Amino acid sequence: MDLHNASFNSHDCGDCPIRHRAVCARCDDRELEELEKIKYYRSYEAGQTVIWSGDQMDFVGSVVTGIATLTQTMEDGRRQMVGLLLPSDFVGRPGRPAAAYDVTATTDLVMCCFRKKPFEDMMLRTPHIGQRLLEMTLDELDAAREWMLLLGRKTAREKIASLVAIIARRDASLTLDGTKGPLTFDLPLTREAMADYLGLTLETVSRQISALKRDEVIVLEGKRHVTIPNFDRLLEEAGDDSDGGMLV
Amino acid sequence: MDLHNASFNSHDCGDCPIRHRAVCARCDDRELEELEKIKYYRSYEAGQTVIWSGDQMDFVGSVVTGIATLTQTMEDGRRQMVGLLLPSDFVGRPGRPAAAYDVTATTDLVMCCFRKKPFEDMMLRTPHIGQRLLEMTLDELDAAREWMLLLGRKTAREKIASLVAIIARRDASLTLDGTKGPLTFDLPLTREAMADYLGLTLETVSRQISALKRDEVIVLEGKRHVTIPNFDRLLEEAGDDSDGGMLV
């Protein structure tokens, strides 16, 4: 796998953009020093595979910037995305030797990696790291269950609207966009990746996006840039109750 | 909610059937004594609701015997099961005040409940409880992701075969049935509950069960009792690779 080091390899945890959200959120200065000793950065280009399911994993880590996906594949090639990883999300499972899913960079990606064994040792000595990881894992489980409702019971149109709403919400939270005006952002996924996310074919994804555009639920500039004129309208189309059962 | 106490209210943790698998698996005698002070048993009859989504939760706990389900419901009534809870599985989320899902007893059910606040305090003092809960939560997340593949990409026939395989496997592990002969067990779910599990209608569930019976993948006595003459054949029908990517 053709990795190359990130430009900011000697990055200081103090300046890290995910400092307060990642698994290290509650570490003090001394603990961060300890982490610095076992950490390193890796960069991946959009489309690169980070890990193949079944591969030996010698590290765990956090997404710093960019987006990655977890996917499962059946023997005959049917694929289902089972995780969407945004900055601060954790990759890998302490205590398990091999990766359970394919991890792919869907945009250019920077990961903060910890050598696995030293990290596991540190988790045992530092309970609040495990506690933070438990919180994050419970959040992921909630997201997975919301996603199960989508996969099992929503129509194609509702699935697309839900996905757009999720991405809009995440984008707003990352850019700290508190404005009440129309949301605007880029879809970070290809039609095919959306299809893998939603349990649809890419043709159906394309047709439903066109339909939502025609009905003015979303506005498109080019293929990827989206504006949401009325977020509540979008949530109605998604079949969510208005309070918003978030997907992460 | 019309609860009544279990007959073995003064049950000793030492005799507990889930002693070595539940969240308390690694507790020593002193810690068990501490748990005994904050624990109590509750029984539910098949069909009873344990908790409604949104309800205040004053306890967390473990399934001791029986089976419970987690379900989500959309406003228009579409339902999706998002969790299947067997003995030793954990219910509730430390640190969250309200339940996120409906919890229902699908068979007669006994739960070992811990008062929430004291349990959270004990978790902070006793890191291995949190560590055990993290392990269990990671397992549940894997199960949820396997389930997402099922919901998003499998055919109705594959879904049914997968569900039967999961239940067979769990039943075998609970009864410690090491025999290599034909597996035999009862389906603990109604056709409707299976439909909610699999993202299908109950009619489709019924038709596909009939089809699997006609093709001799499964043998039925009555509506509920199942025999699997050839487990590998069942796994093929489920679309799983033979090594068995388990659902829990």
Added chain:
DNA sequence: CGTGGTTTTGAGCTCTGTCAAAACTGGTGG
């Protein structure tokens, strides 16, 4: 032997998948 709940079966329809072709996009090289 009714009664209510569960399960099966049937007939028709719709949504989504499949297969195929065209349109669009950005990049490369002549």
Added chain:
DNA sequence: CCACCAGTTTTGACAGAGCTCAAAACCACG
């Protein structure tokens, strides 16, 4: 600057898996 190319996206025509609505069969229970 234009032609070409590969990858992505859109559009079309058709088929089929699973849903809907309806009725019948089955089952446990009083």
